[in-house]
Amino acid sequence: MRVALAQMKVVPGMPKRNVENMLSMISEAKNNGVQLIVFPEMCVGGYLLGDKWLDDEYCEYLMSFNEMLRKASEGIAIAYGNIFVDNEINLRNGDKEIHPNKDGRSRKYNAVYVFENGKPAKRKVENKILPEGIQPKLLLPNYRIFDDERYFFSLKDIARDFNVDLKEIVQPFLLNLDGKEEYVGVELCEDLWCEEYRENLNALNITKILIENGAETICNLSSSPWTFGKNKARDKRVLFLKKETGESFVPFFYVNCTGVQNNGKNIVTFDGGSTIYDNNGQPILFAKEAYKQELILFETNQKFENKFRNENTKIAQKYLAIIEGLKYLKDITGAVADPKVVIGLSGGIDSALVASLCVIAFGKQNVFSVNMPTKYNSDKTKSAAKFVADKLGIKYSVVPIQSMAELNEEVLDSADLDGTGKKLSVLNIENVQAKIRGTSLLSNLASKYGAIFTNNGNKLETALGYATLYGDVGGAIAPIADLTKIEVVELAKFLNKEIFQKEVIPNVLLPDKLWRFGEEQIQPSAELKEKQIDPMKFVYHCALLDAVTDYQKKSPSVVMQWFIDGVLHKKLDEYLFPITGENVGLDLMKRWGVTNSEEFLKDLGWFFPLVQKNVFKRVQAPPIIITSKSSYGYDIRESMLPFEKTTKEEELKRFILENIKEYTPRC
Structure with missing residues (x-):
C-alpha cells in the first residue's frame, strides 16, 4: 500500500484556503501513485475556533466542503478531520428518542471522514448508530487550551446513549486499494493519549479495540500543539499502545498539522512531527522539518531502520515557536x-x-x-x-x-x-x-x-x-x-x-x-x-x-x-x-x-x-x-x-x- 501523510498548514477560519490546499495535495498524491492520503484533525476549518463550534450554521458551512472532498476521492482513498453535525441520528436508527448533545444543543462530533472512489468508506461491520464513512473522536481533552467536552459528543458518549459496547461501534474501514482489501483503523489526536483515560481499571484504548476488530493499519489524525519534548512524548505514547496490544500491534501512521491557531488569549503553534511507526511501535520515517508543510510518501512493504530524532535545544525550539507565532x-x-x-x-x-x-x-x-x-x-x-x-x-x-x-x-x-x-x-x-x-x-x-x-x-x-x-x-x-x-x-x-x-x-x-x-x-x-x-x-x-x-x-x-x-x-x-x-x-x-x-x-x-x-x-x-x-x-x-x-x-x-x-x- 502506498500511503501519503499530508502534514498540511491549517489556517483556522479559512476553510476555502484549507480545502484548496487539500485538493492540491490530493492531486500530488494521485500523481505519485498513492492509494491512501491522510490529513490532520479538523483540517477543514481549524481546531481552535472557540464558540464558533456552537454556531450550527457555521458548522454546516464547514460540512459543505465535504462534497468537494468526496468528489476528489475518485481513484484514491482519503481520510481527513472535520466537524459532523448529526441531525439524522433518529432517521438512521428509526426511533423517536431525542439524541442531543450534552448541553441540549445539536449533537456534534469531532470526526474523521473516510472516502474512497467518491463514496463513504464501509466499515468491516456496519451499524446504524454511526453515519457511513465517519468516525467520531473517542477521547475529548478538557485541559490546558482544550475544550472538546464543551462542544463535542464523544464515541464513548454515543456508546452509552445506545447502551452498546464500544467494541460494537469501533470498527476499521474496509478499503479496496488497487484490488487488495485493507482494514484501516482511524482515530483522532487525544485517542493516542489514552493511558490516563481509565474505565474499569483499564485504559480507554481505541487503538487496541480497532486492532482486535481486524485493523491492519492505524491512522491517527492530530491537531496537536507544540511543546518542548512533544515528539518524545508522542513516541512514548505509541510504545504504550504497543505494550497494551502486544504482538498484534500494526503499523501506526501519525499525521499532525502545522501552522498557528489561537483562542483569543494565546497564540498556539503546531509543529507537525508526523511520523510512521512500525509494528514494534518504533519510528521509521518522520517529517523532515518542524512547522513545514510536507507530503510524506511511504510504501508499506518498504524496509526501514528505526530512526533517532535529532531535537533542537529547548531555547532553539522556543525561538521557532515565537517566530511562527509572529508570522501568524x-x-x-x-x-x-x-x-x-x-x-x-x-x-x-x-x-x-x-x-x-x-x-x-x-x-x-x-x-x-x-x-x-x-x-x-x-x-x-x-x-x-x-x-x-x-x-x-x-x-x-x-x-x-x-x-x-x-x-x-x-x-x-x-x-x-x-x-x-x-x-x-x-x-x-x-x-x-x-x-x-x-x-x-x-x-x-x-x-x-x-x-x-x-x-x-x-x-x-x-x-x-x-x-x-x-x-x-x-x-x-x-x-x-x-x-x-x-x-x-x-x-x-x-x-x-x-x-x-x-x-x-x-x-x-x-x-x-x-x-x-x-x-x-x-x-x-x-x-x-x-x-x-x-x-x-x-x-x-x-x-x-x-x-x-x-x-x-x-x-x-x-x-x-x-x-x-x-x-x-x-x-x-x-x-x-x-x-x-x-x-x-x-x-x-x-x-x-x-x-x-x-x-x-x-x-x-x-x-x-x-x-x-x-x-x-x-x-x-x-x-x-x-x-x-x-x-x-x-x-x-x-x-x-x-x-x-x-x-x-x-x-x-x-x-x-x-x-x-x-x-x-x-x-
Missing part, C-alpha cells in the same frame, strides 16, 4: 502582507529581544523603533537602544516625553476630586510615564502608520504585575510573555550566536549565570525614578515561577516543604538546567540570601501574593505566544481573588521559624 499575525486578520510593527525600544534586554524577533519574522522594513526617554533614562540605555536599532537596520526615532510627563503631572495635581489637595505619589508619577509611552505614543503611532505595537513584557513581569495597566500592559501581541527572564537572556545569546552570528543584542545587557553584572553593564530597570533597579531576585524567581505555573502546579506549601527537606536547590535546577545547562540552584539561593529562613519566608510572602494580586492585569493583557507547558492567558485560567494563606502554609511557616535558621542542602 497576518492570518488572524486575513491580510496578505506581514504587518508593520512599532516597538518601544528602551535599551533593555526585553525590547531588544522583541525587536530582533520581529525583524526575523517580518523583515527590517516593517519594524519601527521608538525610544521615549525622560530625565531618568541613562545615556547607557539610550546608547544600547540605538545600538540595537543600528545593528538590526531598522528605523529609530527618539521622542522625549519629559515635557509630556510634567504637563500630565501638573494637570493631574490640579484635579482636586475630594477637596484635600492630594498630589500624585511617586508611584503615580512612574505610572504616568508608562501610560504616556504605551497609550499616548505607541498606540497612536501604530495607528498613524497602519501598524501594530508589541507588548515587550516577559513572564516574570507578567506574573508579578511589574508593568503598568494602559501603559506597558498593552499591544497587539506579547511575543515573550511566556519566557522567564533567564529564558529572555538565553534566547538573546542564542540569537547573537546562532542567528545573527554577531553582537546585535548588546553584551552589556547580558548577566552571568547568577545574574551578576559588571560595572559597565546595564542592570534591568524601568527607569521611572532615580537609581531604580528591578526588585526581582532574577533566575531564582524564574525557577520559582516555573514551579508555580508548571502543568503540575506547585503551591507555597510545596516550596516550603522543599526548603525544609533541603531539596529546594535541586528543584530549582530541574527547571533551570534545560535552559542554562548548569546546576546553579544552591549558588542562586546564596546569591539572593534565601538560604536564611527568615529571608526565604519574607520573599515567599512577597512573591505569591503579588502573583495573585495581579490577575486583574493579566486578564486585560494581549494574547501570548505559548512556549511553555503552562502559559498565562487561557492556558492558565484565573479568577480575580484575594490572597489567603492556607492552614498548612501557616503551620509550615511556624515550623521553619522555630526549627530552621539556615537552609541545609541535601545531596
Whole structure:
C-alpha cells in the first residue's frame, strides 16, 4: 500500500484556503501513485475556533466542503478531520428518542471522514448508530487550551446513549486499494493519549479495540500543539499502545498539522512531527522539518531502520515557536502582507529581544523603533537602544516625553476630586510615564502608520504585575510573555550566536549565570525614578515561577516543604538546567540570601501574593505566544481573588521559624 501523510498548514477560519490546499495535495498524491492520503484533525476549518463550534450554521458551512472532498476521492482513498453535525441520528436508527448533545444543543462530533472512489468508506461491520464513512473522536481533552467536552459528543458518549459496547461501534474501514482489501483503523489526536483515560481499571484504548476488530493499519489524525519534548512524548505514547496490544500491534501512521491557531488569549503553534511507526511501535520515517508543510510518501512493504530524532535545544525550539507565532499575525486578520510593527525600544534586554524577533519574522522594513526617554533614562540605555536599532537596520526615532510627563503631572495635581489637595505619589508619577509611552505614543503611532505595537513584557513581569495597566500592559501581541527572564537572556545569546552570528543584542545587557553584572553593564530597570533597579531576585524567581505555573502546579506549601527537606536547590535546577545547562540552584539561593529562613519566608510572602494580586492585569493583557507547558492567558485560567494563606502554609511557616535558621542542602 502506498500511503501519503499530508502534514498540511491549517489556517483556522479559512476553510476555502484549507480545502484548496487539500485538493492540491490530493492531486500530488494521485500523481505519485498513492492509494491512501491522510490529513490532520479538523483540517477543514481549524481546531481552535472557540464558540464558533456552537454556531450550527457555521458548522454546516464547514460540512459543505465535504462534497468537494468526496468528489476528489475518485481513484484514491482519503481520510481527513472535520466537524459532523448529526441531525439524522433518529432517521438512521428509526426511533423517536431525542439524541442531543450534552448541553441540549445539536449533537456534534469531532470526526474523521473516510472516502474512497467518491463514496463513504464501509466499515468491516456496519451499524446504524454511526453515519457511513465517519468516525467520531473517542477521547475529548478538557485541559490546558482544550475544550472538546464543551462542544463535542464523544464515541464513548454515543456508546452509552445506545447502551452498546464500544467494541460494537469501533470498527476499521474496509478499503479496496488497487484490488487488495485493507482494514484501516482511524482515530483522532487525544485517542493516542489514552493511558490516563481509565474505565474499569483499564485504559480507554481505541487503538487496541480497532486492532482486535481486524485493523491492519492505524491512522491517527492530530491537531496537536507544540511543546518542548512533544515528539518524545508522542513516541512514548505509541510504545504504550504497543505494550497494551502486544504482538498484534500494526503499523501506526501519525499525521499532525502545522501552522498557528489561537483562542483569543494565546497564540498556539503546531509543529507537525508526523511520523510512521512500525509494528514494534518504533519510528521509521518522520517529517523532515518542524512547522513545514510536507507530503510524506511511504510504501508499506518498504524496509526501514528505526530512526533517532535529532531535537533542537529547548531555547532553539522556543525561538521557532515565537517566530511562527509572529508570522501568524497576518492570518488572524486575513491580510496578505506581514504587518508593520512599532516597538518601544528602551535599551533593555526585553525590547531588544522583541525587536530582533520581529525583524526575523517580518523583515527590517516593517519594524519601527521608538525610544521615549525622560530625565531618568541613562545615556547607557539610550546608547544600547540605538545600538540595537543600528545593528538590526531598522528605523529609530527618539521622542522625549519629559515635557509630556510634567504637563500630565501638573494637570493631574490640579484635579482636586475630594477637596484635600492630594498630589500624585511617586508611584503615580512612574505610572504616568508608562501610560504616556504605551497609550499616548505607541498606540497612536501604530495607528498613524497602519501598524501594530508589541507588548515587550516577559513572564516574570507578567506574573508579578511589574508593568503598568494602559501603559506597558498593552499591544497587539506579547511575543515573550511566556519566557522567564533567564529564558529572555538565553534566547538573546542564542540569537547573537546562532542567528545573527554577531553582537546585535548588546553584551552589556547580558548577566552571568547568577545574574551578576559588571560595572559597565546595564542592570534591568524601568527607569521611572532615580537609581531604580528591578526588585526581582532574577533566575531564582524564574525557577520559582516555573514551579508555580508548571502543568503540575506547585503551591507555597510545596516550596516550603522543599526548603525544609533541603531539596529546594535541586528543584530549582530541574527547571533551570534545560535552559542554562548548569546546576546553579544552591549558588542562586546564596546569591539572593534565601538560604536564611527568615529571608526565604519574607520573599515567599512577597512573591505569591503579588502573583495573585495581579490577575486583574493579566486578564486585560494581549494574547501570548505559548512556549511553555503552562502559559498565562487561557492556558492558565484565573479568577480575580484575594490572597489567603492556607492552614498548612501557616503551620509550615511556624515550623521553619522555630526549627530552621539556615537552609541545609541535601545531596
